[in-house]
Amino acid sequence: MAHEDNKGSGVRTPPTRVGIMGGTFDPIHHGHLVAASEVAHLFDLDEVVFVPTGMPWQKDPAKVTPSEDRYLMTVIATAENPQFRVDRIEIDRHGPTYTIDTLRQLRASYGPDVELFFITGADALGAILGWQNADELFELAHFVGCNRPGHRLSDSGLPEGKVSLVEVPALAISSTECRERVRKGEPIWYLVPDGIVRYINKTGLYRDS
Ligand SMILES: Nc1ncnc2c1ncn2[C@@H]1O[C@H](COP(=O)(O)OP(=O)(O)OP(=O)(O)O)[C@@H](O)[C@H]1O
Numbered sequence: 751m752a753h754e755d756n757k758g759s760g761v762r763t764p765p766t767r768v769g770i771m772g773g774t775f776d777p778i779h780h781g782h783l784v785a786a787s788e789v790a791h792l793f794d795l796d797e798v799v800f801v802p803t804g805m806p807w808q809k810d811p812a813k814v815t816p817s818e819d820r821y822l823m824t825v826i827a828t829a830e831n832p833q834f835r836v837d838r839i840e841i842d843r844h845g846p847t848y849t850i851d852t853l854r855q856l857r858a859s860y861g862p863d864v865e866l867f868f869i870t871g872a873d874a875l876g877a878i879l880g881w882q883n884a885d886e887l888f889e890l891a892h893f894v895g896c897n898r899p900g901h902r903l904s905d906s907g908l909p910e911g912k913v914s915l916v917e918v919p920a921l922a923i924s925s926t927e928c929r930e931r932v933r934k935g936e937p938i939w940y941l942v943p944d945g946i947v948r949y950i951n952k953t954g955l956y957r958d959s
């Protein structure tokens with residue numbers, strides 16, 4: 751029962767089906783966590799690896815929180831789930847963050863027999879043809895697109911058989927809105943895990959952004 755072992759007894763067996771949840775996580779919120787949990791369930795994944803971006807090249811660097819804060823928040827938010835882990839692979843890599851590099855590295859470390867599933871929301875999936883080496887991405891992992899309020903979920907233009915579209919419980923939460931709420935002094939309780947509210951309060955993140 752390899753899957754059961756990875757879901758709580760503390761005994762680790764090598765995973766065979768691995769989800770990868772990439773994101774800036776600035777901050778991580780319940781929309782990310784629900785999508786990862788639901789895809790893990792639907793695709794019978796052994797684990798989901800959260801990969802906070804190092805330098806998201808399509809975002810304004812001046813507006814992105816230091817990677818160590820985003821990494822720590824991702825660890826805090828996922829710590830209680832034995833199926834979730836966080837990888838520093840993009841935080842520790844220099845230069846702009848390209849998913850193609852991450853998938854190549856993860857493919858090399860997991861080996862050829864492990865199935866990789868890259869989890870995205872509808873907005874990210876819709877922009878994927880603008881990513882670095884877009885064609886090769888689909889050779890390294892299967893892509894799973896999740897519905898997200900305010901965005902149309904579509905695989906139009908994407909290679910056939912390489913992408914699945916799934917319905918997850920819809921949460922109209924974005925990191926942008928969380929940051930904005932903190933800046934305005936509005937609560938973010940229940941939009942993000944309690945530990946993230948406390949981390950943001952303790953560090954003063956987003957207050958003056
Ligand atoms: N509420 C949500 N439901 C489903 N998927 C989501 C949701 N929020 C984010 N995602 C997906 O999670 C991944 C990482 O998203 P990201 O860290 O950029 O969060 P975000 O809320 O979109 O941030 P921002 O508002 O700063 O752009 C992306 O694939 C994104 O589409």
Ligand SMILES: O=C(O)c1ccc[n+]([C@@H]2O[C@H](COP(=O)([O-])O)[C@@H](O)[C@H]2O)c1
Nearest residue numbers: 772773774803806848849850874881882
């Ligand atoms: O590889 C690329 O060129 C690329 C361009 C934009 C986004 N991504 C990845 O898409 C995921 C979601 O990104 P974001 O910006 O919505 O947080 C995250 O893992 C990013 O590294 C990847």
